[in-house]
Amino acid sequence: MRILLAEDEHDLKRALVAVLMHSGYDVDAVENGAEAVKFASMNAYDCMVLDIMMPVMNGMDALSKIREAGDRTPVIFLTAKAEVEDRINGLDAGADDYLTKPFAIGELIARIKSLTRRLETYTPKVLEAGNVIMDIDEQEIKCENAVRLGGKEAKLMEYFMLNKGKMLSTENIFNHVWKDDEDASIDLVYVYVSYLNSKLSAIGASIVIEGEEGANYHLVQK
Structure with a gap:
């Protein structure tokens, strides 16, 4: 399975790529929302993991553009914000799940597996x-x-x-x-x-x- 990861924190991105690849996923890693939109327009992914606070274009704006293009790939938002309103805004932007930093890597893997198993349910x-x-x-x-x-x-x-x-x-x-x-x-x-x-x-x-x-x-x- 192929994952698109958008995360601007270098150390966290490197760690996530290593763990995801060790878990058997192919990973394309980018550092901002604009790159995420570009990669999503060119490639097919089983899941996207997007940080919300990124330079150039934030995760919410990036996901809005991805959804406007008709892409229904499951998306998990990563964020340092824990307020309920932020979670609601993330889900309203088209995300399927939401993880607040810091999080356990095992939980991210479990949520990716859950979303990809349910993907057929979302197919029109x-x-x-x-x-x-x-x-x-x-x-x-x-x-x-x-x-x-x-x-x-x-x-x-x-x-x-x-x-x-x-x-x-x-x-x-x-x-x-x-x-x-x-x-x-x-x-x-x-x-x-x-x-x-x-x-x-x-x-x-x-x-x-x-x-x-x-x-x-x-x-x-x-």
């Missing part, structure tokens, strides 16, 4: 990209025509539509779609992307999945 039942509408429950995509998707196709299409425009690595895609299939091969990513592009073309879609086998892919307008 209908997604849109370009002229394509996807019904999650029916596993169907439609625009000029409609077509049903197989289980893995639907999960892959959902992941691309939730992260439209972002670069997704083959490894990241594989870990999300085939994480519970011990017999699956990473080569399936290229095969299933080809399946989806054929079905998108068949329904007259204005979107396409671009990329190269074994490299990065992204969902874009034609």
Whole structure:
């Protein structure tokens, strides 16, 4: 899983990166809200951990911009403020959880795990990209025509539509779609992307999945 960490306290950031990586997470670490917004616009994350008080752009303003872009990634705010009003403002800005400094590293890891387990609960039942509408429950995509998707196709299409425009690595895609299939091969990513592009073309879609086998892919307008 991949985490975006935005924290301007150098020692704390270094410690958090070390612990998160030791716990099996890939981590992109930045030092201000503007960088967090930039990274969130380019990459797909399983969770974001944002300090509130940062230079250039604070965490609340950064999260507002991230949410305005349609990004639903779970977010945990870190702050030195403990007042109830500050917690309310953080949640109103779109955060899913809130930790007051100082905090136990183990508690942060537990909250990340809890939010990522619940991520599917937050997924909308209908997604849109370009002229394509996807019904999650029916596993169907439609625009000029409609077509049903197989289980893995639907999960892959959902992941691309939730992260439209972002670069997704083959490894990241594989870990999300085939994480519970011990017999699956990473080569399936290229095969299933080809399946989806054929079905998108068949329904007259204005979107396409671009990329190269074994490299990065992204969902874009034609």
